[in-house]
Amino acid sequence: MFEMDVQIDDIPPSERFAAWRALCEGPMVPMELRSAHEDDFRATMWGMDLGQVTVAGSSFPSLWTQRTAAHIRRSDPELYHLQLNLRGEADMVHGGVTTTLGDRQFMLTCTSLPYEGAIERGRTDELTIGIPPSLLPFPVDDLNRLLGRQLSGRTGIGGLLADVLIRLSAEHTAYRPADTPRLGTVVADLLTALLAHELDGGEAETGPAAFQMAPESHRNALVLRIQDFVRRNLHISDLTPASIAAAHHISVRYLHRLFERQGHTVAAWIRAQRLERSCRDLADPLQSGTPIHAIAARWGFSHAADFSRAFRGTYGMPPREFRLTALAHGTLGTRETHKTHEAHEAHATHGLHVTHGGE
Template identity: 40%
Template sequence: MVGSSTVRRRGPRGKPNPPLRTKGQGRVRETTFTTEELPAGERFEGWYELASRVLIPTHVRRDDTTEFQASTLVRGSRALQLATGTVGAFSAERTEKLIRRSDPERYLLDVVRTGTGLVCQGSQEAYLNAGDLVLTDSSQPCRARHETGIHESLVVPKALLPFTAAQLAPLLARRLDGDTGIGAVLSRCLYELARPRTPARAADIERLLDPALELLTTLLAHELDSQGTLTPKSQQQALLARITSFVHQHLGDPGLCPRTVAHAHHISLRRLQQVLATSGLTPAALIRTERLHQCQRALTDPAQTDRTIQSIATRWGFTNHAHFTRLFRATYGMPPGEYRAAHGGLGRPRE
């Protein structure tokens, strides 16, 4: 990431908050804050004010009398954000009054890395252990209690998910398995997105944002489908999300083709074509377009200037260099070497 700034704001009753350090430009940004620089008596209030502003406004109270410590890292875009950090034990409540005052229309997916927790929303409650996931809705009252530990929170605008609030209601405040299946893949993706990098690179974060959303969509669709609560239209959207996520996860496999995608989802090739037709693509076009897009991003990534064009093409499933060059030129208007020189800041194209 390039560019950085440090901002110190005043907290409740004029007390100083820990400084916000923000880096990045364009689509992705990174913000960090810690309570270490505050006096012990002001740390909890400082963290609470910042957490409410960066995530979702919530009433929070401490659950023990030990010295409070917290550090939080927020990465993402204007739409999708992931917050991760180590926080002392606390209880939180989002009330009707807070919702009337401000509702950002977000879903919050929490990942418990260490420690335990309890989340209640509506008539449902989830007791959480390390590795568990849980979904909550900013538009409904919610209570939570977390022991000291490491947590991650993915904040997702409702408009980005292909489900209605009524459809997702059965999944709120319900333990979702983060150790096996789709949940494990999503958990790993969020771990990589939150992993400290020195320095953090915008390309690393951007590369994981879209897959994180797709995996969340796939996980929710899988959970809803298993309950038989999806309408035919939503089932179609959920299947499309699973197919797209599968393609993105296997782009580097040279054997990825329409037939393998159909087989992985237990549908016919004709059914696969029908599902993808709603997005205006054929199965082969989806695979080809996404592979070319990943190559294009790699060619313009300053951190990958030491990689040859052929190695990039191979990484994303192209086994024939001449074929890749023809496809790239037809899509982006110039050969990959010239494109890299024009957009990646290289003095000479590398083949």
């Protein structure tokens, strides 16, 4: 687990904004920043990796940010960010939409597109989720329709996600490395549910006119519901296309067509989900005493030999070797985690007071 806390109050006031700008204008997501408080900039930031998902929080006075096409050409991690405004107001321009975020309102942004933000009406506190597109089961065109819009964090799914993020913020130093993959799954699932709700005919808070989903979006929302159903029933070894289709009142043929549009078969997607969860449990130190065949059965593999063959074909090693390697190293790591470590090391030379928790 990678965790970071940044405090700049212990360096000279005249150097604080330069230190903050060096942190934010890093190699991963370069941008331009200005502030009316550059002579005495008081701000805090924390962040933590939850597998492929990151959660970060910050608090600052007035701030103007801009990420241009030139910044994007310099570096683009190709991430979506869901920003939750907790206190204050932020004026944002992104995806062709101009938005003012108030308390407990979300906004989705993409690092691959320019944006501009202005915070000029007092101190602002915000939380941000970073997530790669591969974890979001929506076409890019659908996600782009949500960019820059207000999404509610006060009620419903948005309220639930906001509550989870606020709790993470309050207790972000209390979790162990083994907790982070599970927390990442929770955050990613709630984020996906919020976006699906908004795409499924919901009304964004940008005005009185609701935007309705195109037929393509309706199909994608159905795929999302089916995928959620499958994830909740992976333990059932005889989970089949027929039983899945019946549960959603569609034909088996239509089910196969839905998944073909996503680029895979129903069976292949189910197997990938089972292997992913088996992989996570095998790497979990708290489950090191659980027999491999029990973990396989937990996720719907009724035959140990079939599980071992499928696992080796996907991860390049048998389950036992994978477990030994994962437990020996504490974590297998991800490209995103590696990038976060690199960014942290790059910023550590700018006089910031940084504390971080390791694995």
